[in-house]
Amino acid sequence: MKSFINVADIGPLEKALAEAQEIKNDRYKYQHLGRNKTLLMIFFNNSLRTRLSTQKAAMNLGMNVIVLDVNQGAWKLETERGVIMNGDKSEHLLEAIPVMGCYCDIIAVRSFAGLKDRDYDYAETVVQQFIQYSGRPVMAMETATVHPLQAFADLITIEEYKPQPRPKVVLTWAPHCRALPQAVPNSFAQWMAAADVDLVVTHPKGYELDPKFTAGAKIEYDQRKAFEGAHFIYAKNWSCPGVTNPEDYGKILTDDPTWTVDTEHMSWTDDAYFMHCLPVRRGLIVTDDVIESPRSIVIPEAANREISATVTLKRMLEALV
Numbered sequence: 001m002k003s004f005i006n007v008a009d010i011g012p013l014e015k016a017l018a019e020a021q022e023i024k025n026d027r028y029k030y031q032h033l034g035r036n037k038t039l040l041m042i043f044f045n046n047s048l049r050t051r052l053s054t055q056k057a058a059m060n061l062g063m064n065v066i067v068l069d070v071n072q073g074a075w076k077l078e079t080e081r082g083v084i085m086n087g088d089k090s091e092h093l094l095e096a097i098p099v100m101g102c103y104c105d106i107i108a109v110r111s112f113a114g115l116k117d118r119d120y121d122y123a124e125t126v127v128q129q130f131i132q133y134s135g136r137p138v139m140a141m142e143t144a145t146v147h148p149l150q151a152f153a154d155l156i157t158i159e160e161y162k163p164q165p166r167p168k169v170v171l172t173w174a175p176h177c178r179a180l181p182q183a184v185p186n187s188f189a190q191w192m193a194a195a196d197v198d199l200v201v202t203h204p205k206g207y208e209l210d211p212k213f214t215a216g217a218k219i220e221y222d223q224r225k226a227f228e229g230a231h232f233i234y235a236k237n238w239s240c241p242g243v244t245n246p247e248d249y250g251k252i253l254t255d256d257p258t259w260t261v262d263t264e265h266m267s268w269t270d271d272a273y274f275m276h277c278l279p280v281r282r283g284l285i286v287t288d289d290v291i292e293s294p295r296s297i298v299i300p301e302a303a304n305r306e307i308s309a310t311v312t313l314k315r316m317l318e319a320l321v
């Protein structure tokens with residue numbers, strides 16, 4: 001695997017899930033693969049789970065790890081071309097990226113959507129520059145439009161908890177006080193569409209995700225109808241993807257509290273498990289009693305981030321040799 005951005009990069013999901021189980025049984029089985037190999041993790045944005053789980057995954061595989069927080073301790077980076085750099089940004093990404101590539105074998109990048117310019121974000125301008133100029137395989141640790149390590153961990157979790165061979169999985173929008181990117185729901189929809197599940201996506205009108213990610217999913221605007229018979233409820237906020245009205249891209253269109261997942265919402269389901277990628281704002285996305293209930297699997301879901309990252313890095317290391 002050269003780079004890891006989309007579900008197609010991991011190949012057949014049954015094989016990836018089998019490898020995830022193998023790693024879970026013995027997470028140090030492939031320690032030899034990473035010997036004398038270096039992972040460089042670049043963060044343009046904050047992280048708890050991605051930072052820790054990806055670093056742990058690299059250590060499982062015997063790799064050396066360098067972590068760089070671009071906005072803390074490094075030169076501030078200019079990402080646009082054609083800019084006169086007379087502000088506070090001392091270095092251009094187009095020099096920084098090939099330099100970073102000199103010090104590692106694999107680059108992992110976190111760079112969120114700016115939510116100002118849909119075309120810039122959906123072209124994955126920053127990550128594509130890493131792919132083009134670093135000379136190294138690139139692993140997405142959440143980009144402008146995708147978060148494949150999260151979606152892979154979500155799939156592993158659903159595989160472990162599913163009560164029937166083809167479960168009903170519901171991705172539901174929930175309110176939030178800040179405009180958030182669409183990377184998590186995009187990847188979740190993309191990975192679920194490729195998996196053996198019935199996917200329903202529910203949200204208020206105007207929050208339609210890009211169809212390139214939701215192809216194959218049922219879109220249901222009535223949240224109650226969507227929840228009926230569900231085996232998994234995956235809650236997430238996202239800002240307006242700008243599919244129907246491009247001028248609304250990145251905006252909060254509503255903060256309707258009736259979309260918050262509470263015990264009544266969960267009672268509409270077939271005793272569903274509750275999932276969220278975390279971090280989560282209680283009282284907005286989900287109530288305390290739902291996230292603390294025995295049907296909440298947010299912690300095992302987060303634990304599976306180590307597994308998804310180990311399988312992904314293993315594949316990337318195998319492709320190096």
Ligand code: CP
Binds near residue numbers: 049050051142277
């Ligand atoms: N879910 C997730 O990616 O968490 P972090 O933002 O803390 O890495």
